[in-house]
Amino acid sequence: MTADRFKKVLGGLPTHAVLIGLCLIWLIPTIGLLVTSLRPFQDINQSGWWTALSPPRGAEEYSQTCGSCHGSDGKAIATADLTDAELITKYSRSIKLLAMLKQEVEGQPHLEDAPMPDQQRAADIADYLKRISGIEARPRFTLSNYVDAMMGYRGRTTYAQDCATGEQALDLTCTASDLLNPRGMGRAFLNSLLVAIPCTILPILFAAFAGYAFSWLHFRGRMWLFALLVGLQIVPLQMTLIPISRVYAQLGLNGTFVGIWLFHTGFGLPYAIYLMRNFLGSLPRDLFESAYLDGASHWTAFWRLALPLSVPAIASLAIFQFLWIWNDLLVALVFLGGQKPVLTYQISNMVSSLGAGWHLLTAAAFLSMALPMIVFFSLQRYFVRGMLAGAVKG
């Protein structure tokens, strides 16, 4: 028995190893992104996220070259207290620090017989001195990237710091109203909601009506119409962008929410109708027939019977439709562009072409992920059902 069991465990090992490996491949970049988004931007520019918990830059160099005389806390020589901010401001840059170290102290070389640090080591030491003297004391982890991304702030330092010194760049006022400025993720979040919620509700509502009609109303050409609708899914979205945006230009709908609501509703419908019809068609026939016998109209049967019973199908449709709209960049770019920036648009605008400001990108990515994660985890059980919903019955 034990041998059997042993074999079983051993046989399962490769599968487990592959699974764990796959999970890691998925998780590691995400964790890296999360850690990066929580680090101060100076650190992000200097070192990778995996060094987030290692000692600060320059600590090792300092203790090797300077620690023997100045002590590990920099206070050992009273006349040259390295934690004194005023003193360190004079040597805050590596060139100045090196020049000072080359001068003699009471007729002796400053470092005595220790070798002179090279440019890079001097820069690291200068950086470390700035930290212990408090000129540039910064926490290991901070939320400032998130604040800056919400405000779309790209100044010399962080939003909070620049507001405290009154040196804020751009036209920000340092009040809550900054959250709604057109460059920030705060405004974009609202816009994304204004796009995604109607674009989820509208197609599903229409699809529920249509699905009911296709399964319980008997009219001529029903199957043909349904086949046509399903066939419509073949039309690639990209192909219609230009014709529709020309129509919108004539109607004045470019850059309006109504325009994008119509577009997403139209493109969401074929699949939604297909799924709703399959679901509603698979409900027990007796149920509807006895309702009709009792004198229920189609209207009552739809609201009282069909809709409550199709909650699982509606929920899974809603999840997929919502996620697709939330993550869509193409349609939002064409029909809303910079006039009503949504999250995806704002993220793509966050980094300049030279790569500056990418610390904002990490936080922005997590801000845009937050809502889908909440939707996913709260409606998780509908996901599996949703994936099966289209396959149960043709």
Ligand code: HEC
């Ligand atoms: C051999 C011992 C020794 C070592 C090693 C040493 N120092 Fe010093 N350092 C001194 C002494 C002694 C003074 C005090 C000079 C004085 O009193 O004016 C001093 C002064 C200073 C001052 C103040 C200079 C000023 O203008 O007042 C700074 C800054 C400083 N050291 C930085 C460093 C750094 C950075 C290192 C490592 C790269 C280092 N020291 C390594 C002995 C040392």
